[in-house]
Amino acid sequence: MAKKGLDDHGQGVGRREVLECMVWAGTGVLWAINGGVPHSVGLIGEAAAAESGGFTFLQMSDSHIGFDKKANPDALGTLREAIAKVKAMPIKPSFIIHTGDITHLSKPEEFDNADKVYGEAGVQLHYVPGEHDMIDEGQGKAYLERYGKGSKGAGWYSFDDHGVHFIGLVNVVDLKAGGLGNLGAEQLAWLEADLKGKSNSTPIVVFAHIPLQVLYREWGWGTEDGTQALALLKRFGSVTILNGHIHQLAQKVEGNMTFHTALSTAFPQPAPGSAPSPGPMVVPADQLRSMLGLSTVTVVQGNKPLAFVDKTLAG
Template sequence: MNSTSRRHFLAMLGATGLSAAVAPSLLAAPAPVREPFTFLFVTDAHLQPELNGVVGTDIAFKKARVVKADFAINGGDHVFDALGVPKERALTLFDLYEKTEQELGVKVYHTIGNHDVLGVYPASGIAQDDPLYGKKLFEERFGKLYYSFDHKGHHFIVLDSIGITPDRAYEGRIDAAQLQWLAADLAALPAGTPVIVSVHIPLVTAFGAYLPEPTVAPAHHSLSVANANQVLDLFAGHNVLGVLQGHTHINETVVWKGVSYMTSGAVCGNWWHGTRLGTPEGFTVVTVANNKLTTHYEPSGFQTISPQNT
């Protein structure tokens, strides 16, 4: 509305007996429409030709396609593996994944996983000055490492939880630059905006409680995000409906301070060997309605040729 039209509109308000004080609210932008919707959370495909891994991913994606979903989020570890294999192998796996992903039939938002990072392990033979080393290959294929988008009045945040250590390994960590970005992204939201987060390595999980006590302390904090408390502090005061996580290949929900941290089972199950701590190969269907996020885990029906259930 230009200034002349606005003055005319305010004059009309006065003629009808409405006060000018009411005008700003009438001129304000309408509140975003928060329609209910469904989307897919598919994670830890660990796509590989061996053990029918490409076939199993294809089966899962074709089954997921039947769901009337607005879009999908991939929770990371698209391939198995880019960390410790020659560059040619990693590129082949990414090519196979991109072809297989088309079976989903919807737009896919991508979250980086540790196995999506190129050549970090010295065994790969890939030099650190290779133009695709580390996270560069993922960025070339899928785009930004962390970002946000909006859908039907809901704000989605995709985080990069992969920290690369000086000794060429990985740990769960949200770096300082990303924390600064996250704080600004959340601060810019209108009060009450529903927020949904995707991250690969869990921020909150009870996974360690399900495992035997380790005889040797791990070299790196790899099963959850080491500085998760800094992220959780940023969530405080915001309407976070849920955090979707991957990495551990189990189906689990932990509620902390009213926020559900939902870890999904893996498309690959126990790395294509069957169930992982009782969770079969599959994916998660997410429904959002009435300021609430609910999930349903859907087994894909894949049958391993080499059972090693855990």
């Protein structure tokens, strides 16, 4: 399936353009790195990604543990199915990056259930919060107590692994219904300082819940000050930006930056502009698992392929 790039120029895009660029099936996309710039070169399967022998991690997103409405009465069950696929992988990933909305209502038992199932994967997890993880009475206190050790502010942090610099950003604090995400001056200043000592050749992976680019302003699918973060990242030769929130695949390469939003493990959402508002979308039961899934990312040092494999629960 051909992928068309988003062309929002920071202003959001029209319904037709967004619908053309969205990807609705769980397939794999192979990205080749030439001169530090990723280029899409075709579709691959999970085994092909593993054969690259590179450093592999997973992206999972939007588990919404506690959700039990008609769109998916058993979000915990579909998460278990996703983790079963992780356990069955021929090469275990180094870790899982979760791009937010671990829970649906920030309740202790929802976090407990999520921790239990994710713990079965047997690999380390790195989290950033979604807005559904920040709606407890402490406005994120429950999330930070569990996952915020060593982080700054509302939970942002960075770490290095296999020569790649990973940055977890938080853009869901004080999020208004239908409003764009926001990073804030404090976090942007921290990001600038965090990147200051990194050479231009350092591969960068940024992960946050809401897309940093504005994908669809009318539904709040973007980050108001995301362009400021992208400006700080522009000097690096290879930047990969991972997000969740929209519960559907959207992929784009713009210059030295590769953007990838992940499927949810809980429920799908409608295509931008195809419904009065975003939210859980009811689909026939036999189609649900084809719209839920997880992503494998393989990074190989040097001029070698960088692979994204988006796998659905139906596959």
